Amino acid sequence: xxxxxxxxxxxxxxxxxxxxxxxxxxxxxxxxxxxxxxxxxxxxxxxxxxxxxxxxxxxxxxxxxxxxxxxxxxxxxxxxxxxxxxxxxxxxxxxxxxxxxxxxxxxxxxxxxxxxxxxxxxxxxxxxxxxxxxxxxxxxxxxxxxxxxxxxxxxxxxxxxxxxxxxxxxxxxxxxxxxxxxxxxxxxxxxxxxxxxxxx
Numbered sequence: 001x002x003x004x005x006x007x008x009x010x011x012x013x014x015x016x017x018x019x020x021x022x023x024x025x026x027x028x029x030x031x032x033x034x035x036x037x038x039x040x041x042x043x044x045x046x047x048x049x050x051x052x053x054x055x056x057x058x059x060x061x062x063x064x065x066x067x068x069x070x071x072x073x074x075x076x077x078x079x080x081x082x083x084x085x086x087x088x089x090x091x092x093x094x095x096x097x098x099x100x101x102x103x104x105x106x107x108x109x110x111x112x113x114x115x116x117x118x119x120x121x122x123x124x125x126x127x128x129x130x131x132x133x134x135x136x137x138x139x140x141x142x143x144x145x146x147x148x149x150x151x152x153x154x155x156x157x158x159x160x161x162x163x164x165x166x167x168x169x170x171x172x173x174x175x176x177x178x179x180x181x182x183x184x185x186x187x188x189x190x191x192x193x194x195x196x197x198x199x200x
Contacts, residue, residue, distance in 0.1 A: 003031025003194040005168035006038070014040045028174045031194055032079065035169050050156045057149035062091050063112060064153075066100055070116040071154050073101045074123040077161040078190025079171045085183040086175070094180035101186040114140035119154045126155075170194035 015037040036043040065088035072080035089097035096107040173196040
């Protein structure tokens, strides 16, 4: 099993390097890495582009996690919701992460609430945003460069999630087992975890 709708891609040296990195970092090869093994150079460039887009915002990892979890949960992407819900829980606490995943932003700062709301609007209907929505971000302390940065970052994350979801990428059972209960319980949408028998 591959953890997606596609079969096993050829294992090139570049693909093997990705798999080896997963093993070193996590102790297993992620399903998303198997899927993107069809275009390892593309995923490398996409991740670099995401980082490039986010960097001008000057925001911290916590805010990056809030943007991703707000967007992924609105899109219904269980994989990124779990992966980044876990990261956000580690950077803050599980209840805050679960709150963002379920649209309850009470533990966020006013600026973070505005950012989470903006990420959700981008996912739901980018053509429905208004100047007032952008002004709300300015009122929360973001300048126009930061607004562009977080918008570009969220849009790239949506593209990544869309590819993963369309091709059936499933959350790894090892990932699910590593997460706080609050995060797992918050993700009631999207694809279920792949069977624990998945192998490299």
